[in-house]
Amino acid sequence: MAPQKFTRVVLAQRPVGHIDDKTFRKETIPYDLKPSTPDSVVVQVDWLSLDPAMRGWLNDTRSYLPPVQIGEIMRAEGLGTVIEVGSGSKFKVGDVVKGTFGWTEYAVMKDKTLTKIEAPTHVESLDFLGVLGASGMTAYFGLLDVGKIQPGETLVVSGAAGAVGSVVCQIGKIKGAKVVAIAGSAEKCRWLENDLGVDKAINYKDADFKEQFKKHVGYLDVFFDNVGGEILDFALTRLNQKARIVLCGAISDYNAPKPRGLQSYLNLISQRARIEGFIVFDYASQYATAADEMGHWIKDGKLKRKFHTVEGIASAPEALPMLFTGGNTGKLVVKVSQIQTSRL
Amino acid sequence: MAPQKFTRVVLAQRPVGHIDDKTFRKETIPYDLKPSTPDSVVVQVDWLSLDPAMRGWLNDTRSYLPPVQIGEIMRAEGLGTVIEVGSGSKFKVGDVVKGTFGWTEYAVMKDKTLTKIEAPTHVESLDFLGVLGASGMTAYFGLLDVGKIQPGETLVVSGAAGAVGSVVCQIGKIKGAKVVAIAGSAEKCRWLENDLGVDKAINYKDADFKEQFKKHVGYLDVFFDNVGGEILDFALTRLNQKARIVLCGAISDYNAPKPRGLQSYLNLISQRARIEGFIVFDYASQYATAADEMGHWIKDGKLKRKFHTVEGIASAPEALPMLFTGGNTGKLVVKVSQIQTSRL
Structure with a gap:
């Protein structure tokens, strides 16, 4: 049943540094959504993913x-349920779909922008926003x-308690590396060591x-960096020869008008090492293979996952900054509707 | 004929920032050199190479x-003439050899540390300190x-008027790239454009x-960096997707107790780009192949070379800082002996 009104959250002004209460604006508007074309549907948004990349x-x-434009709904991936279909849509009412709905309770979406989610028995739909979604693909x-980790090598991961880390x-660990995790609290470190089985977790x-x-650590072969800034700069002083620094994110610098800067980059020369950035979307054609392999790791108990859930679309603006202050452990998601799609 | 005395230059104290007149000490000592073992020789040093890496x-x-130790002869590669041989040496008096003699007029060297130089007719012995030596191999x-330059790509080279650049x-140009050179004077830029044929040279x-x-430039595919610091940081804002930054040297930062730092490194993520350092010695097993190819380019007039010569071993300490202040164009060498080994 469609409601009379619904809520969405738009970008009100661009933050210069940190996101604050002027960055986003909540709008509650009359519900008048219809499939815009025969090949489109109306989706009730059930879950939304919050990711550090959104700051960028x-x-x-x-x-x-x-960039997201001023006045535009904030971009976000999510899971939803099809509640109304266009005359030529390939979807049925009740289908669970993944798409870039944005921060809204309901969205009109073209068929081609949606993926139907049919979770195998050993995973949850919600995994498609986590291990089997962008954050898991990014890690994989x-x-x-990019990192080309080899058995016996030393891997250091910053932001290790986050969705990607x-x-x-x-x-x-599955690939046989020695893994040292860096996180921001003793509790996170305990989780990483006791539940995820890293060799050592260090509180930065x-x-x-x-x-x-x-x-x-001693010296490292692969540094998987989610944090940037000072920790990355220090890691540059601890490289083995031919070390690879995988530049995934830089949560410590996303909010800085002017990042601190990497002063120790000369070590890249003496150690014949490299820093390399990547964007997971470039691997889209290989997602299915990766999801299949990761699904087996989940089934075999080798890959554990944890969600940090906040309730209601209106919570999204206050929840997003958590990713930069260390408030979350595991994958941060917003539970938008009251539907129970997950047993996690 | 061996002299009664000879001169060498040793490291007197480690510079904190720039090399100054306290960094090195000239020593004139009695000549009492003999082959130390049957498989060693005494070499008269004719030419020495001065390279930015020496600062490190x-x-x-x-x-x-x-590191070079205090009181030790400053390390340097050079060309010399064998003047005395051990009883079991493979060399003959008069052989021209290349070796790491250091800043000295004469050196006792083990056979295995030396390479006999037999220059083909189209190159000079001195090329083995330049295009066919470490600086040429570094470029190649x-x-x-590392850079994997492709035809049609845009290449930017900093320190372009130097030995490597x-x-x-x-x-x-040989490989079909668009080449933009960065150098520090209008004269260097003219040389790069008019003699070396770059598409454009810019005075930083x-x-x-x-x-x-x-x-x-617009946006670049390969940045070959000899300079580091501010120019490298700016280049990071002008990357095409999958750009490669070849970190060869950082003459602007070698003398800085604390480098300025790369603040724009986040662009590596959005452009899926990489910064990679390398050390030319790792390619030693492939030098011969490269020298053969470069020799052909010289013969065909595609590869021009220029030497900047200073006279006498005592000039080395004052000449080395030129590499960081832009005093040289082309390969900087010290002419140590009076021998005429080159027609260049």
């Missing part, structure tokens, strides 16, 4: 996606294709962080 | 070669193996350098 979409700069292709740590807020890093 | 050897830090493997520019000291860069 708020900047009016050249990047891999156009970043570590294996926690998967990277586990794939690292500890006063002796650098000494712990030197002691437990 | 003065720092007491972990690197690809051990850096651009082709000038060869990179020419190989770039011009007030409108960045505008010129944007106009003539």
Whole structure:
């Protein structure tokens, strides 16, 4: 049953530094949604994914996606349920679909922008926003294709308790690497060591962080970086020859008008090492293969996942900054509708 | 004929920033050199190579070669003439050899540390310190193996009038790239455009350098970086997708106790680009093949070379800083003996 009104959240102004209460604006508007063409549907949004990359979409700069425009619904991937179909749609009412709905409770979507989700028995629909979604794919292709991790190598992961980092740590162990995780609280470190099985987790807020890093890492072969800034710069001083630094994200620098800068980059020369950035969308044609392999790891209990859930679309603006302050452990999602799509 | 005394230059103290007149010490000592073993020789040093990498050897830090120790002869490659041979040496008096003699007029060397130079007719012995030596090999493997330049791509070279940069520019043209050179004077720019045939040379000291860069480069595919610092940081804002930044040297930062830092590294993510360092010694097993190909380019007039010569071993300490202040155009060498080994 469609409601009389629904809520969406739009970009009100571009943040210069941190996201604040002026960045987004909540709008509650009359519900008058209909399939716009025969090959479109109306979707009730059930879950939305919150990701660090969203901070970049708020900047009016050249990047891999156009910036979100002022007044536009904030871009976000999600899972939803088809509630009304156009006359020529390939979907049925009740289908669970994944798409870039944005921060809204309901969305009119073209068929071709949607993927029907049919979760195998050993995974949940919600996994398609996590391990089997962009964050899991980012971990998989970043570590294996960009980082080219090898058995016996030393892997260090920053932002290790986050959606991407926690998967990277586990794939690292599956591939036979020594894995040292970096996170921002003792609780996260315990989770990483006890539940995810990393060899050592280090709290970067500890006063002796650098000494712990030197002691437990020694020198590293792959640094999977979600954080940037000071930790990345320090990692550059601890490279083995031919080390690969996988530049996935830089949550410490996304909100900085002017990043601190990498001062230790000269070590890349003496250690014949490289820093490489990547965008997971480039691997879209290989997602299915990766999802299949990761699904088996889930089934075999080798890949654990954790969701951090906030309730209601109106919570999204306050929840997003958590990704930069360390408020979440695991994949941050917004539960938008009251539907129960997951047993996780 | 051996002299009664000879001169050598040793490291007196480690420079914190720039090399100054306290960094090195000249020593004139009695000549009592003899082959130390049957398989060693005494070499009269004719030419020495001065290279930016030598600044790094003065720092007491972990690197690809051990630091030069206080009181030790400054490390340097050179060309020399064998003047005395051990009873079991494979060399003959009069042989021209290449070796790491250091800053000295005479050196006792083990056979295995020397390479006999037999220049084909179309090249000079001195080329083995230039295009066919470490700087030429650095250009060749850096651009082709690390940078993987492709026909039609845009190549930007910093420090383009130097020993490495000038060869990179020419190989770039040979390989069909659009080449934009960055150098530090109008005269160097004219040489690069008129003699070496780059598409455009830009003087980084011009007030409108960045505008010129944007106009003539647009966006770049390969940045061959000899300079580091601010120019590298700016280049990071002008990357095409999948751009490769070849980190060869950083003459602007070698003398800085704390480099400025790369603030624009986040562009590596959005452009799926990489920064990669390398050390030419890793390619030693392929030098002969490269030298053969480059020899043909010389013969065909596709590869021009220029030497900047200073006279006498005592000039080395004052000449080395030229590499960081832009005093040289082409390969900087010290003519140590009075021998005429080159028609260049």
